[in-house]
Amino acid sequence: MNSQQETINWSQKSLDELREFWYAEIETALRRAGHDLESRPTYQDLVDAGFSGIAYTLREHHDMTLTDFLRSVGYDGPGSEDSYQWGIGxxxxxxxxxxxxxxxxxxxxxxxxxxKRYRLATYVRLYEAVHEMAAIVDRVMDVDNEYDELRRVEAVLNELDDDLKSNESKLRYLSDIRQFYDHLETRHGAPFNPTDNVDHTEIWTQRLDGEKDNPALSSAQVGTLYTTADGPEEQLLVLALCAWGLRRSEVAGLHVSQLVLDGDDPHIAFDDRKNGPGTVALIYGVPELTDRLDALGSGDREWNGYLFPSTESSSGHVTGETIQARFKRLAQRAEVRVRGEWPTSKTGRRFWYTTYNQAMSDLLDNLDVIAGEQGSSDPSVVLKNYLSEAERRKYRREFMRERLAEAFEG
Known part of the structure; x- marks a missing residue:
């Protein structure tokens, strides 16, 4: 028996996990064996690659034939010229x-x-099952449907919450679903994206990270705060907390001497920073920061160099509590709540962390093809072993900058 086959506990895998395993492991092995993945693999191809156990598991545990399973992951049936069957009307x-x-x-x-095709097919079929119709595009073309469509999407995500075991898998579904609605906005003229404000992003992320008491702002909420901000100072406050991930005390005491804005690596330098590096990369918002510095320098000859100065404080700058209070007042004006509560500076910092994790997931998705060529099912191997530190930093920042631009620019 093939040693690889012996290590696979087929009977313990859900149908969704079998499909994920197909994309992550089996297709890579078939490609390495020289199989053209444009054509449908045969049962013998799977046997030769050491994966014969999947057919028995499908039949005995999921009441599904191998042909049906292959169709669900994008392959037509034998001799079929039909396109992928989405299963909706x-x-x-x-x-x-x-x-x-x-x-x-x-x-x-x-x-x-x-x-992506499989996850989206699962979503649209569930949508039709829950709502007895699948006119998803038509629904988002009418702005009057925005509130109702948010509730409709949440109802489908609740079904996914029940059906899927892994929170990581749930977040992958949500990412693909959100990208599809983004496509409807940018390419089809939809006036809204009903996934922007769904609660499941925070819920599933916190379940995954084990930080249930530290919720995050959503990308749409950050955009609302930034749009509502009254002038450059409040905009800088949102940037510092959400785009740079600073603590409120770090924002309060931010000084011009800490800023390194020349060259290809703009950053903030800290002499002493709790639980982290001595520098923070300025991936987004440098022009806004520069404008704020120019305004402070030209408007007040007595400016002491702090970005949030205070003439009433002996330190010369505001306190962390003041930053917290200003952020809360901005949230109240913008009518932004997280789990029914006004957000704090920590929810902004948490947004930075979740956005960074999403950016890293995007990067790893894009390294899939290189991983396959190297005979690996894990794109993180490529990230660690085949890219220099400078290349890794460059790609991380590019994907993070794209995510932040989605939030701040819409």
Whole structure:
């Protein structure tokens, strides 16, 4: 018996986990064995690669044939010329899904696009099952449907919450679903994205990270705060907490002498920083920071160099409590709440962390194709072993900058 087959506990895998295993492990092994993944693998191909156990598991534990399973991961049945079967009755939505995936295939490995196809098919089928219709595109074309559609999407995500075991898997579903709605906005003219404000982002992220008492602002909420901000000082406050991930005390005492803005690596330098590095990269918001410095320097000859100065404090700058109070007042004006409460500086800092994790996930998705060529199912191996530190930093910042721009610029 193949040693690889012996190590796979097939019977313990859910159907969703089998599909994830297909994309992560089996297709990589088939590609390494020389199989053309544009054509449907046979049972013998799987046997030769050491994965014969999947057929028994599908039949005995999931009441599914191998043909049905292969169809669910993007392969037509034997001799079939039909396109992928989405399993819904709305042609407009199917056309939009196919257009979205064609763009995804141009940007990423085909296996990644196949994984997206499966997760999106699961979503649209659940949507139709829950709401007895699948006119997803038509629904988001009418701005009057925005509130109702948020509730509709949340109802489907609740079904996913029940069906899926892993919070990491749930977040991958949500990421793909959100990207599809982003596509409807940018390419089809939809006036809103109903996934921007769903509660599941915070819930699943905190379950995954084990930090249930430290919720995060969503990307849409950060954008609302930034848009509501009254002038450059409040905008800088949002940038410092959400785009740079600073603690409120660090924001309060930020001084011009700490800023290194020349060259390709703008950053903030800290002589002594709790539980972290001595520098913080300024990935986003440098022009706004520069404008704020110019305004402070030209408007007050007695300026002491602090970005949030105070003439009433012996330190020359505001306190962390003042930063907290200002952030809360801004949230109240913007009517932004997190779990029914006014957000704190920690929710802004938590946004930075969750956004960084999402950016890293995007980066790893884009390294899938390189990993496959190197014979690895884990793109993090490529990140660690095949890219220099300068390249890793460059790519991390590019993906993080893109995520932050989505939040602050919409």
């Amino acid at each position: 709305d042609e407009t939505t199917i056309d939009a899904l196919e257009a979205f995936l064609r763009r995804a295939e141009r940007k990423r490995a085909s296996s990644t696009a196949d994984s």
